[in-house]
Amino acid sequence: MNTVVWIVLPYLCLAVFVGGHVWRWRHDQFGWTTHTSQLLESRILRLGSPLFHLGAFGVIGGHAMGLLVPASVTAALRIPEHLYHLTAVWGGTLTGAMLVAGLVLLIARRFADRRVRHTTTPMDKVLYAALAAMIALGMTATVAVNLLGHGYDYRETIAVWFRSVFWFSPRSDLMIGAPLVYQLHAVGGFLFLALWPFTRLVHVWSAPLAYLWRPYVVYRARRGLVPATPPAPAAVRETTLRTVGERSHG
Amino acid sequence: MRIRAQVAMVMNLDKCIGCHTCSVTCKQTWTNREGTEYVWFNNVETKPGIGYPKHYEDQDRWHGGWRLDGKGRLTLRSGGRVKRLARIFANPDLPSIDDYYEPVTFDKDILVSAPGGLSDTPVKRPYSALTGEPTAVEWGANWEDGLGGAHERADRDPNITRMPAEAAAKVRFEFEKTFMFHLPRICEHCLNPACVSACPSGAMYKREEDGIVLVDQNKCRGWRMCVSACPYKKVYVNHATGKAEKCTLCFPRIEAGQPTICSETCVGRLRYLGIVFYDEDAVLAAASVPDERDLLDAQRGVFLDPHDPAVQQAARDAGMPGEWIEAAKLSPVWRLISEYRIALPLHPEYRTLPMVWYVPPLSPVLDAAGAAGRDDTDADDVFHTIRDLRIPVEYLAELFTAGDADAAAGVLMKLAAMRSYMRARTLDGTVAQGLLDGIGMTAEQVESMYRLLAIAKYDERYVIPAAYSKDAAALEAQAATTGGCSLDCEGGPGMGGQAVGGSGPAAVERFHLVGGDDDVHAGRRGLVSRRPDGRIGLSVDPSRGRS
Ligand code: SF4
Ligand code: SF4
Numbered sequence: 171m172n173t174v175v176w177i178v179l180p181y182l183c184l185a186v187f188v189g190g191h192v193w194r195w196r197h198d199q200f201g202w203t204t205h206t207s208q209l210l211e212s213r214i215l216r217l218g219s220p221l222f223h224l225g226a227f228g229v230i231g232g233h234a235m236g237l238l239v240p241a242s243v244t245a246a247l248r249i250p251e252h253l254y255h256l257t258a259v260w261g262g263t264l265t266g267a268m269l270v271a272g273l274v275l276l277i278a279r280r281f282a283d284r285r286v287r288h289t290t291t292p293m294d295k296v297l298y299a300a301l302a303a304m305i306a307l308g309m310t311a312t313v314a315v316n317l318l319g320h321g322y323d324y325r326e327t328i329a330v331w332f333r334s335v336f337w338f339s340p341r342s343d344l345m346i347g348a349p350l351v352y353q354l355h356a357v358g359g360f361l362f363l364a365l366w367p368f369t370r371l372v373h374v375w376s377a378p379l380a381y382l383w384r385p386y387v388v389y390r391a392r393r394g395l396v397p398a399t400p401p402a403p404a405a406v407r408e409t410t411l412r413t414v415g416e417r418s419h420g
Numbered sequence: 421m422r423i424r425a426q427v428a429m430v431m432n433l434d435k436c437i438g439c440h441t442c443s444v445t446c447k448q449t450w451t452n453r454e455g456t457e458y459v460w461f462n463n464v465e466t467k468p469g470i471g472y473p474k475h476y477e478d479q480d481r482w483h484g485g486w487r488l489d490g491k492g493r494l495t496l497r498s499g500g501r502v503k504r505l506a507r508i509f510a511n512p513d514l515p516s517i518d519d520y521y522e523p524v525t526f527d528k529d530i531l532v533s534a535p536g537g538l539s540d541t542p543v544k545r546p547y548s549a550l551t552g553e554p555t556a557v558e559w560g561a562n563w564e565d566g567l568g569g570a571h572e573r574a575d576r577d578p579n580i581t582r583m584p585a586e587a588a589a590k591v592r593f594e595f596e597k598t599f600m601f602h603l604p605r606i607c608e609h610c611l612n613p614a615c616v617s618a619c620p621s622g623a624m625y626k627r628e629e630d631g632i633v634l635v636d637q638n639k640c641r642g643w644r645m646c647v648s649a650c651p652y653k654k655v656y657v658n659h660a661t662g663k664a665e666k667c668t669l670c671f672p673r674i675e676a677g678q679p680t681i682c683s684e685t686c687v688g689r690l691r692y693l694g695i696v697f698y699d700e701d702a703v704l705a706a707a708s709v710p711d712e713r714d715l716l717d718a719q720r721g722v723f724l725d726p727h728d729p730a731v732q733q734a735a736r737d738a739g740m741p742g743e744w745i746e747a748a749k750l751s752p753v754w755r756l757i758s759e760y761r762i763a764l765p766l767h768p769e770y771r772t773l774p775m776v777w778y779v780p781p782l783s784p785v786l787d788a789a790g791a792a793g794r795d796d797t798d799a800d801d802v803f804h805t806i807r808d809l810r811i812p813v814e815y816l817a818e819l820f821t822a823g824d825a826d827a828a829a830g831v832l833m834k835l836a837a838m839r840s841y842m843r844a845r846t847l848d849g850t851v852a853q854g855l856l857d858g859i860g861m862t863a864e865q866v867e868s869m870y871r872l873l874a875i876a877k878y879d880e881r882y883v884i885p886a887a888y889s890k891d892a893a894a895l896e897a898q899a900a901t902t903g904g905c906s907l908d909c910e911g912g913p914g915m916g917g918q919a920v921g922g923s924g925p926a927a928v929e930r931f932h933l934v935g936g937d938d939d940v941h942a943g944r945r946g947l948v949s950r951r952p953d954g955r956i957g958l959s960v961d962p963s964r965g966r967s
Binding site for chain 2: 205220224
């Protein structure tokens with residue numbers, strides 16, 4: 171059971187994540203879009219979307235800090251454990267709150283605005299549900315366990331396990347003792363990665379940073395074949411009339 | 421000097437009868453799909469009026485086009501690059517669907533399926549194409565047709581609010597009597613396109629060979645910055661695909677040497693299509709001249725004279741085929757813009773250097789001359805009317821010359837003089853030299869201008885050479901191996917079948933998308949299909965509910 175959840179599942183999800191993106195990139199450039207609905211509703215979006223996106227940046231940054239930077243590194247940099255904890259909990263709570271508020275607004279918008287509701291695809295619904303579940307678990311872990319509860323030092327267990335997955339020597343033993351919310355959040359995280367390439371989330375990889383240094387006007391040469399010269403309109407008319415005439419007589 | 425060719429259009433507004441044939445045929449060709457119901461690549465507005473989408477010309481509100489910053493540098497009106505990227509999560513300048521209109525469909529079925537014996541005739545009702553619910557039709561792309569509703573809102577036409585106050589006061593007073601004309605609009609295929617410059621993903625581009633501005637549908641990521649950056653609001657969001665779409669200048673037709681659909685079907689025969697040579701290196705300086713009223717001349721200065729041997733040599737050096745140079749010499753667009761100087765750009769003050777120009781309408785002036793008891797065939801009287809009657813001139817100046825009434829009046833004078841000159845020439849056989857001197861043109865010029873405006877046939881109005889490619893030979897070889905048209909794929913709209921009259925595929929109009937290797941999405945395919953590159957792949961897309 172432990173092997174399945176903490177070793178097989180992560181690799182399966184990562185494989186789907188990578189393979190899914192390759193497949194989508196090669197087959198579905200046309201569907202690779204943010205799928206904006208601002209045209210249909212902009213009042214709630216104007217608040218909800220920036221909240222959600224900025225919150226997401228904070229939360230992703232926090233995850234990178236907590237999961238990828240080993241405790242030994244922060245120790246070597248002489249960052250006091252207490253300070254680290256404070257930043258993580260408060261930073262996490264704040265950006266998490268922005269994320270929650272943004273998501274609530276965006277989901278409410280999907281329901282409240284009839285035009286937006288109508289354009290919502292089944293995949294959008296799955297995505298919103300997954301996001302909501304992930305964020306609920308993550309917030310529970312941060313707020314209930316770390317801010318209000320006794321706290322849990324995920325840096326010694328979950329973070330180590332997470333990194334070990336990428337070194338291809340997964341330490342499933344470290345996850346057995348983790349609190350349930352953390353376990354669910356970790357499993358959910360990998361499942362979420364597997365879902366990613368099939369949703370509109372792919373637009374994240376197209377973040378247009380190159381715009382900052384590109385020349386304004388883009389020129390492109392026409393590719394493709396040189397068209398054959400078409401017959402003059404008069405000739406077309408004549409042949410059409412002739413064929414029509416033949417058909418109606420024949 | 422870096423010479424480029426641009427396929428450009430001129431419309432003679434005097435001849436537009438506002439029949440909307442152009443809009444309808446364009447829609448049938450390009451935008452009769454789900455997601456593009458409200459998209460009009462070509463629309464015809466009645467002026468004065470607030471336009472489509474509502475008040476699109478009010479750049480204080482939409483921040484479209486370019487402006488000069490404090491240091492005199494050209495920047496997008498909606499801000500620099502960082503500011504624009506920072507607003508990517510919610511674009512504050514994006515029009516909502518209500519600024520266009522809620523598209524509707526009708527339950528026409530009721531007309532045939534209603535039971536017999538009803539005491540009332542069944543009536544079809546409008547349903548929203550967005551929600552499927554019954555809705556009321558409250559606005560449309562040509563809602564203001566023939567000044568419909570003008571008494572309520574035409575004074576909020578941005579061109580009127582910008583006019584000098586006393587002239588604007590006259591408009592309101594006079595226009596019920598005299599003043600209305602139609603303004604057909606397509607994308608301007610600008611030399612300095614704001615849409616392209618605002619596209620964060622670099623999906624929009626201007627074609628090197630013919631200057632047509634296009635959206636690469638496979639690269640567009642739906643950031644919708646182009647929509648707000650275009651001051652003419654000629655890029656639209658397809659709400660079904662989440663991608664931007666715009667007027668393509670019917671490039672598959674242009675490539676085959678044919679006029680655009682709107683030109684082909686124009687009832688008034690008022691559209692002209694042709695090539696203009698321009699100097700790409702001069703574009704930025706022309707768009708950056710400090711005084712808005714100098715923009716017209718600055719843009720004229722960017723164009724290169726195709727009769728100049730040095731220009732012809734430059735064109736040859738740039739790899740343009742002889743056919744293109746010949747076409748540029750015959751171009752009706754060049755003649756109207758630079759030789760006779762009677763065509764004007766729409767809103768030069770947006771600084772995008774638009775490439776659809778207009779011969780301004782003389783008819784409102786003639787009507788006013790008649791109404792004032794003057795002789796509308798006497799050039800002197802018409803001149804006076806043009807001078808006195810500040811109504812259309814100030815208004816036309818807001819539209820076409822960044823408010824420079826003298827420049828607009830000068831064009832009207834030429835048209836009026838041509839009219840009187842030809843009248844004297846035809847009726848009495850006299851040559852009115854005074855009229856010619858007044859406008860500084862020769863008899864020969866005025867007569868050929870008259871011919872071009874009044875009786876030019878198809879071949880004179882549309883001078884379009886077929887597309888060329890810089891290494892045509894290599895591409896031809898490629899065509900031999902891959903078997904031709906990129907639209908000839910399974911389910912594609914390519915016309916790979918028999919030609920009209922059965923004379924073999926050589927005579928088929930072969931149209932080509934940019935990028936012969938791009939996947940063409942058309943129609944429904946099976947679960948597994950072969951792509952144009954020969955590989956087999958899944959064709960279902962789990963990420964899109966509706967396709
Ligand atoms: S008119 Fe056309 S080319 Fe010019 S900015 Fe608008 S969409 Fe772009
Ligand atoms: S088809 Fe021609 S005459 Fe009719 S509205 Fe369009 S531009 Fe005007």
